[in-house]
Amino acid sequence: MATAQDEVVGLASELIRFDTAVTDDPRDGNGERAAAEFVAERLAEAGYRPEYVESGPRRGNVVVRLPGADPGRGALLVHGHLDVVPADPAEWSVHPFSGEVRDGYVWGRGAIDMKHMVAMSLALARQYRRENLVPPRDIVFAFLADEEAGGFQGARWLVEHRPELFDGVTEAISEVGGFSLTVRDGVRAYLVQTAEKGAVWLRLKVRGTAGHGSLVHTDNAVAKLAAAVTRLDGHRFPLVLTGPMREFLHGVAELTGVPFDEDDPEAAVARFGNAARLIGAALRDTANVTMFDAGVKANVVPSVASATVDGRVLPGREAEFQRTVAELLGPDVEQDWASLPPVATTFDGRLVDAMTAALVAEDPGAHVLPYLLPGGTDAKAFQALGIRGFGFAPLRLPPELDFTSLFHGVDERVPVDGLLFGTRVLDRLLRSC
The missing domain is CATH 3.40.630.10 (Zn peptidases)
Structure with a gap:
């Protein structure tokens, strides 16, 4: 059998x-x-x-x-x-x-x-x-x-x-x-997931004035949206040490003999090599622009530009995340929010x-x-x-x-x-x- x-x-x-x-x-x-x-x-x-x-x-x-x-x-x-x-x-x-x-x-x-x-x-x-x-x-x-x-x-x-x-x-x-x-050599930690971030998808839209690409424009939807998502991309959300990550990082410190400083978790994360991106992303909220759409022709300034943002939010941070993102994007950006807890x-x-x-x-x-x-x-x-x-x-x-x-x-x-x-x-x- x-x-x-x-x-x-x-x-x-x-x-x-x-x-x-x-x-x-x-x-x-x-x-x-x-x-x-x-x-x-x-x-x-x-x-x-x-x-x-x-x-x-x-x-x-x-x-x-x-x-x-x-x-x-x-x-x-x-x-x-x-x-x-x-x-x-x-x-x-x-x-x-x-x-x-x-x-x-x-x-x-x-x-x-x-x-x-x-x-x-x-x-x-x-x-x-x-x-x-x-x-x-x-x-x-x-x-x-x-x-x-x-x-x-x-x-x-x-x-x-x-x-x-x-x-x-x-x-x-x-x-x-x-x-x-x-x-470290011959020492393996097995990671069990006990928590995960919430997911937030933002669909953004900015409106401007359409016109010929050869003219001077001061109300360009593409430029306004690009500036807004650049502000969002440049922002770093604060470090937050959740319970699972505190226990994980202290556990690794015991296995390696390298002390873990709770005031500087990124120093500990940097020692994880290829896994640092996964571990580091569990210490703060993130918001990444994943899609951008505007225009139909090279010589036409469009009246609308849109983008999509993939946000991931630590437990308990949902309200603060939304407030921060709205502030960074500014009042000219229409925001449609969809989320999973x-x-x-x-x-x-x-x-x-x-x-x-x-x-x-x-x-x-x-x-x-x-x-x-x-x-x-x-x-x-x-x-x-x-x-x-x-x-x-x-x-x-x-x-x-x-x-x-x-x-x-x-x-x-x-x-x-x-x-x-x-x-x-x-x-x-x-x-x-």
Whole structure:
């Protein structure tokens, strides 16, 4: 009988071959339906009766429940998203939707974000059904659409329209946690995400006076908007040391023997090498201009210019963030705000103990620490149901791998050894928690 270890690399490669890239257009499902149908078929093969739900044309979601020994205990949700961000094949060493296995890695868009976790979850769900395993409590496996565009056609839609699929769920695990960070030779910290920033998307618009490009203009919409977003881009929001990051940085200080000065957290962050961008972004709010649109012809000054800003806000900072951004942009800029809330929980309890035990069993030198994710996940949607969310998609990573650059980056890939390691860790967790 095939085990999860036997299947996980092949499943990851197959999943990557589905081009599930989505944009902010809710009609853009692309390969999500095909990928969701593939997952449903693999689950049905193993004996499940998967619930396949389309939130819209081609926006496929799949949910199954594995009954546990104690129906009185809260169920555990294991969720992962099938969609990915777009990728340009011309920029890659391999085709981004090839799923090629080469040089000890599985390559392709979604390898890290987050088809590796989908493959691990799918492989283990199949193994458990074939074994007739009864875990300690119910496990709900959910394979979701649209996370990269906010989850409005995935997790958020299911929470609003099909909440019964998650009846009894009290805790959840998903992406961007459980991965290793080598803090000194042979010493690895494994980061468990216990909090994440809120997401704020601003659509900006400035109006001016249209006219011929050869004339003198004092009311140029493009120039006014460019000046406003330049002010925003030049601003640095204040450093804020949240609970998870304080615990993380003090924990690393103990492991390295290098003292951590709470008055100068950036000095500690600078020592993390390639991971410094991820860790540093968890210490302050950010606002980055991601799109700019104006004009139709080279010799026409347009009457309207627009831009989009991606803002990420620490828990408790929402009101101050909005006030600061509005002040920086100025009164001439029309602002349309859309937001998703931050997420936060504590680093304690039976599930955290089980995560730690599973990691230590596979890596006896493992040190497990909480952290705050500067990005966002579908945990934002599930917290509306009172579900306590953690980032735990375990991977043991080579110290030389620039892991954080792979998220939405070129040549995204996951180490085969890390994928096998993560499957063993996740297996231990789900059998014990």
